Amino acid sequence: MDAVIRVRDLRKTYGRTVAVDGVSFDVARGEIFGLIGPNGAGKTTTMECVEGLRAPDGGTIDVLGLDPVRDVRALQERIGVQLQEAQLQKRITVREAVDLWAALYRAPVDGGRLLDQLGLREKQHAWFMTLSGGQKQRLLIALALVNDPEVVFLDELTTGLDPQARRTIWELVRGIRARGKTVFLTTHLMEEAERLCDRVAIIDRGRLVDLGTPADLVRRHCPTATVVIVTEAPGAAAAFAAIPGVTSVAHDGDTHTIRGAAGGLVTEVIRCLAARRIDVRDVRTELPTLEDVFLETTGRAMRD
Ligand SMILES: Nc1ncnc2c1ncn2[C@@H]1O[C@H](COP(=O)(O)OP(=O)(O)OP(=O)(O)O)[C@@H](O)[C@H]1O
Ligand SMILES: [Mg+2]
Numbered sequence: 001m002d003a004v005i006r007v008r009d010l011r012k013t014y015g016r017t018v019a020v021d022g023v024s025f026d027v028a029r030g031e032i033f034g035l036i037g038p039n040g041a042g043k044t045t046t047m048e049c050v051e052g053l054r055a056p057d058g059g060t061i062d063v064l065g066l067d068p069v070r071d072v073r074a075l076q077e078r079i080g081v082q083l084q085e086a087q088l089q090k091r092i093t094v095r096e097a098v099d100l101w102a103a104l105y106r107a108p109v110d111g112g113r114l115l116d117q118l119g120l121r122e123k124q125h126a127w128f129m130t131l132s133g134g135q136k137q138r139l140l141i142a143l144a145l146v147n148d149p150e151v152v153f154l155d156e157l158t159t160g161l162d163p164q165a166r167r168t169i170w171e172l173v174r175g176i177r178a179r180g181k182t183v184f185l186t187t188h189l190m191e192e193a194e195r196l197c198d199r200v201a202i203i204d205r206g207r208l209v210d211l212g213t214p215a216d217l218v219r220r221h222c223p224t225a226t227v228v229i230v231t232e233a234p235g236a237a238a239a240f241a242a243i244p245g246v247t248s249v250a251h252d253g254d255t256h257t258i259r260g261a262a263g264g265l266v267t268e269v270i271r272c273l274a275a276r277r278i279d280v281r282d283v284r285t286e287l288p289t290l291e292d293v294f295l296e297t298t299g300r301a302m303r304d
Contacts, residue, residue: 011058021206034197080149090129105147134165222288225262230282
């Protein structure tokens, strides 16, 4: 793996709180890597240690060959950072903010083009306080991109946004990857992690629970799928129970709930329906998602 970030045995405590407790992972060049976990899991702490904004108590971190604590100045030129719940001055305009940020770097990108990319050109003279949540978030992402960084850090990038604004941001993040950059993000939205991230690491109470592609994690932790069939056909329950790979069939009136190995369950159920010429009133599949992986591995549901 061509790793741009290497974290080994990272530890960070605040007084008696152990926020990050021996975390290790690599982020590959050009991927969207997501750190997911519940409130207080240690996501922001981990990310800000990697960015050089907080000093770890133990372990090693390498970002683009630099040590975030020792080489913080050199690193700032090469990374872009969007902080969780960042705010700007109420009456700074979009354009002023971009120009101000650009002035902080040796080789900033063209501000106008950046605003075009993020769909903010029309809003360039608007005050920060008058922007919608999605526009504010787009501006914060623009500011994280102003120095044309190699690695972009986005902490909770769509929290509090409506589904439409969220999708717009996802497209922007994919665009960042398409331009060859690496994206390291945190989220508590499992749908966001599943759709956007090439790989995710699950963190809970400061420890890494598992790491992989969303599909890998689902296969590993939630190997069971469910198909619900509503049918009046006599003998349907017995027919479903005989399907290869089925582990249980429960029925409540005409509603049959079939559980089995996620791999081939849906195909096998369809084959059985066709072979036995069973008429159905309704069919529903419940395939496991990252949300289920999260519940399975942490025993907790996500906040929204
Ligand atoms: N500056 C700080 N001083 C003291 N404790 C802190 C500080 N920052 C974080 N913590 C504590 O460290 C733990 C991890 O916090 P962190 O902000 O890293 O979690 P998070 O996963 O980002 O949570 P969220 O999903 O709410 O953003 C929490 O128990 C938190 O209270
Ligand atoms: Mg956080």
